[in-house]
Amino acid sequence: MATLQAHIPAGPLAQKWTRHKFESRLVSPANRRKYEVIVVGAGLAGASAAATLGELGYRVKNFVYHDTPRRAHSIAAQGGINAAKNYQNDNDSVYRLFYDTLKGGDFRSREANVYRLAEVSVNIIDQCVAQGVPFAREYGGLLDNRSFGGAQVSRTFYARGQTGQQLLLGAYSALCKEIAAGSVQSFTHSEMLDLVVVDGHARGIIVRNLITGEITRHNADAVVLATGGYGNVFNLSTYARHSNATAIWRAYKRGACFANPCFTQIHPTCIPVSGDYQSKLTLMSESLRNDGRIWVPKRREDCRKDPNSIPEADRDYYLERMYPAYGNLAPRDIASRAAKRVCDEGRGVGESGLGVYLDFSDAIRRVGVDKIRERYGNLFDIYKEITGEDAYRVPMRIYPAVHYTMGGLWVDYNLMSNLPGLFVLGEANFSDHGANRLGASALMQGLADGYFILPATIATYLATVNPTARPSTDHxxxxxxxxxxxxxxxxxxxxxxxxxxxxxxxxxxxxxxxxxxxxxxxxxxxxxxxxxxxxxxxxxxxxxxxxxxxxxxxxxxxxxxxxxxxxxxxxxxxxxxxxxxxxxxxxxxxxxxxxxxxxxxxxxxxxxxxxxxxxxDKPPVRHVEPLVYEEVKMVARSYK
Amino acid sequence: MKVKLKVWRQKNAATPGRFETYDTPELNPNMSFLEMLDVVNEDLTTRGLEPIAFDHDCREGICGTCSLVINGKPHGPHRGVATCQTYLRSFRDGDTILVEPFRARPFPVIKDLIVNRKALDRIMQAGGFISVRTGSAPEANSLPVPKEAADLAMDAAACIGCGACVAACKNASAMLFVAAKVSHLGLLPQGQPERYRRVVAMVEQMDREGFGACTVTGSCEAVCPKSISLDFIARMNRDYAVALFKGVGARPGRAAAVPA
Incomplete structure (x- = not known):
């Protein structure tokens, strides 16, 4: 029977991570090269982990099913990445980012993990800028920010509507550097199909070469899964078509516990389904809600009318009405549910009746069409390609779609699963977002896990392993x-x-x-x-x-x-x-x-x-890890 | 609507390929081009025939996985979009559409419409990075970057690494791809220390991979799904010339072997 030990360090919240790092075991530089680590996946979490472990001197093998490590679906993240830099002097802080994330997750995430995430967020921005990520800048040359859902400060860093792409290319470039240096071996077109567990420890994987069909065995002293989320279980989602759960699911069937699988995120702003042939749904970045106002007609009979002909008094800006404090920037779960509610009332728009308007006319009047084009031009272009409509003239139509999974393999504070030697990063684990993830926090978590957390915590495990006794692939x-x-x-x-x-x-x-x-x-x-x-x-x-x-x-x-x-x-x-x-x-x-x-x-x-x-043939067993809040009081989550 | 597809079918790199013609089932003009191939593949599978292998993943124009030469043009009829963002409303009922893989010597066919683009990775490994170790970065705002430089770097960095530029070029040159990366990093202050070494290393690897020379005809820019500007090639040539003048060589031991 599995035992769930979260291994949350003792001490005050703000000192846990520092103290934990100090108390962690180390592997000396000369010994690191004796260890082999398998990293599966090369999205933000996988690429940053593989590159950083390589820099530290471990011998890393990186596996991706894509043709190159630069394709992972992190690349499609549009809006941005949160960090508690407080560059806008709007009273942001590590504590506020921590609190917003914990509250955004509806108090179903681990307090210590979330605090660490907020703490590390500031280092991520430094790291990415040093790698050459071309974040948006102000005329003075300093970094620009925007706001995202569930926050009342501007802490989101962005690179046009392609932030995920730029962060991934940054991590990929670090990976390229390590591949060239020989510390990381890159396996492309290689899909992990099973986890190998020897005496209760993760010791390797089984891989299929997607071009030749050849099946190979790979052993290591630790296995890191950074294989993303499982939202494609819904078939229609904003995920890439190939995104899948196979790596984590097969690890589950080898004994790794799967935490909170029902916690899935439905993103409020996606382009509505248009037909039965549809293969995927396209996200319209949450950043659009900075300037777009969401509404439906007050009366059902107006739903088929030209939206520009519906007078202001007949429109229901329902998010602003129901959640005046956060308005259109209410968190994703709340905004999605509200959209469903108004559509269920028969007030949805578009052919299917499953859609609401996201309207930019006020913002265009306020700041001019050029400013809106500069901020969101590529998103308006995508919208036009897909729907054939010009959102500068008519409001966008949007509807919620599956976008992210908060659930995933259970990990402790060290990001290690209940199977010793198996580490799980990024969306593949369950750790930081509770029952709902805030916008611009997935990129933050992937990079926090890969650049800063795993490289520190993996040593504690590896120090207990004798690399000369690594089971061979003939085991x-x-x-x-x-x-x-x-x-x-x-x-x-x-x-x-x-x-x-x-x-x-x-x-x-x-x-x-x-x-x-x-x-x-x-x-x-x-x-x-x-x-x-x-x-x-x-x-x-x-x-x-x-x-x-x-x-x-x-x-x-x-x-x-x-x-x-x-x-x-x-x-x-x-x-x-x-x-x-x-x-x-x-x-x-x-x-x-x-x-x-x-x-x-x-x-x-x-x-x-x-x-x-x-x-x-037997039902799975449900284990429980109580969530203990030492610092924060659980309160009813209100955005009103 | 319905269309007739003439599709390149090839079992693997060692077997010669040929065109096969398929009449599609009923289609909807709002389908994407790849959704049309999905529908055709469902039909082929149901009829006991082998589905057409094609590369795709994100289907929103950012991952760079999808390819295809449609009626002779990489990524199809429209400027500035990838195949996955091409919709059937761009075609007419009854059209015959020619579908081929990206053709270039450094991109061997793996199967049907899928080609191997690993050569681009090896160019990146030769120098497409800033050598910064995790943890050693200075505070982000300690290094102001003029907005104009950051914006121009972003224009270059928007490259999705699909290889359409190579497929469009009569010489199978990869100059637009390499220039985009060289310019992205070379325009930023963080990229200066390795600027000249980087351009030499990447250009040398590009040559080793067998990509052809650039004669500035601009077909690459015309098909680029991100509309990367030809100006970046001029910028790269300038950097390369300066590097030669300065006598800067690539770092030793960085050259990646090109598989036979």
Whole structure:
């Protein structure tokens, strides 16, 4: 049975990380080169971790399924990265960023982790600027900031609408430097398909070469997963098409606990679905809510009218009305739910009725169209390409879409899972965002984990490991894991049924969106828990999978990932069912106040739920890590 | 609407390829070009045929994974967008559309429409970075950067590394890609210490990879999904000339081997 020891250091909140670093064990420079570390993924967390570990002198192997490490989906983050620099002199501080993030997460994240994240945030900006990340600047040459949801200060650093791209290219350039220096070995087109556990410790991975189909074993003294979130379980999301849960899911099936799987983020500002063929949803950055005002018509009968013809008095700026203090910058979960509510009332706009207006006409009148173009030009261009509409003239239409997963593999304060030697970074872990992530905090967390936290904490573990006794890839555990992977692939290819992988993925996505999406209730979740296993059974009997395993086979890649989604989806519903409260992105209809706000239950659910796999035929066990707030008092989260 | 696709099919790098023609199922003009390929692949799979392999991922024009030469043009008919942001409303019902991989000697075909662009990574590894160790960075605002320099650096840094510039060039030159990276770092004060070493190292690696010479015809700029300006090539040439004049060489031991 797994034991969850969070290993939160003692002492006052503000001194925990400093003290912990001092008390951590070290590996001397001469000894570091004896250690091998596997890093899976090269997004912000993976690339920054691999590069930094390489700089420190560890021997690093980095695996990505992309053709190059520069493609990970961190690249698509638009709006920005938070840091408590207080460059705007608007009374920001480490403590305020910490508090905003904790409150934004609806008091379902670990206090000490979040404080550390805020503390480290300032170093990230320094690091990225030194790497040449071209952040936006003021005329005086100093760094510019903007505001994001859930904050009343301007602490977000940005590079036009391409902040994620620029930060990722920064981390990728650091990785390139280390690859050239020989400290990092880069494996591209290489997908991790299993974790190898020897005597309870993570000791390696099994990898499939996506071009040749070759399966290889890789051993190491520690394995770091930085493989991103699992939002593509919904099929339609803002994730890249290839983003998947396979690495973390297979680690879960090897004993790593999966924490808060039902905590998913639905982003309020995405371009609405236009048809059944749709392959992905496109985000319109939250930064747009700095200048755009969100509204729907007050009357249903106005919903089909030209929005510019609807007079001011007939418009309902519902976020400004319901949350006057934060207005259009209410946090994502709240803004999404409010959009759903007005659409459910029949006041949604656009062909499907599932849309609300994001209107820039006031801002254009205030600062001029050129200023708006400078701030958001590329986003307006994207909007036009997709919808064919000019948002400088007519309001954008937006609707919530799956965007991020706060849940992930359980980790302690050192970012190590309950499996010793397995570290999990970035979106793949559960640690810092509680039940809802604030905008511009994902980039912050990925880079905090990779540049600053893991490089310090991994030594404590490695110092206990003897690298000369590293199990070889001939160890029975490696053989067993490789056989397992080969068996799975063989099984998938031998089904020879009639339905395509994509049709299963689409159906699964619909079930989850309906019953485990923006709002959930007991009956629906129970229904999903019947529908999902039935769909999974059909998948394993009726999958039509073309091609072979000894070549590039994109259908096979996808089939493996969808097979995992079909299991993960069940765990998400199970977790949502057990969490009998509403918090952050997890809204249970049974638990709300009369005004429709989420009713949290701190007495029974102020904890992390971490699930432990028990085998294919037994339900997983739900472990609980209580959330203890030493410094902050849990309060009802209000943005009114 | 429906269209006829003439698609390049090739089993692997060692096997010669050929065009195959497919009539698509019913399509919607609001579909993206890649969603159209999804629909065609669903149809092929259901009919027991092998789906078309093509590269894609983010489908919002930023990851640089998607490629394709559509009717002879990398990333299709429109300026300043990638294939994934190309929509069927740009085509007419009944059109015949030619779909090919990016063709260039340094980009060998892996399968069908997928090519290997690792050569671009090796150019980056030769010098596409500022050598700063994590933890050693000074306070960010201690180094003011003129807004104009930061904006111009950002224009260059917007490159998504897709390789369309190479595919469009009659010489398969990678100058626009390399120039974008060289300029991004060379325009910023942080990039100055390695400025000349960097340009020499990256240009030398580019030559080793077998990319051709630049004759400034500008087809690269015309197809670039991020509209990276040709001016950056002029800037890089200037830096390269200065580096030669100064006698700056690439750092020893940085050259990456080009696989046979």
């Amino acid at each position: 029975p555990a490696f053989r067993e894991a490789e056989e397992h992977v080969r068996g799975l692939i063989r099984r998938l290819l031998s089904i020879r049924g009639r339905r395509t992988v994509q049709s299963f993925h689409k159906e699964l996505g619909k079930i989850l969106w309906e019953y485990c999406g923006m709002s959930r209730h007991e009956a629906g979740l129970k229904k999903a828990l019947q529908l999902i296993p039935a769909l999974r059974e059909e998948f394993w009997q009726n999958l039509n999978l073309p091609g072979t395993d000894s070549e590039l086979n994109q259908s096979l890649e996808k089939a493996g990932r969808v097979a995992d989604f079909l299991e993960l989806a069940e765990l998400m519903c199970r977790d949502a069912l057990e969490r009998r409260e509403s918090c952050g992105g997890h809204f249970r209809e049974e638990f709300q106040y009369p005004d429709g706000e989420a009713r949290r239950d701190d007495e029974h659910f102020a904890h992390v739920a971490a699930w432990e796999y028990q085998g294919p």
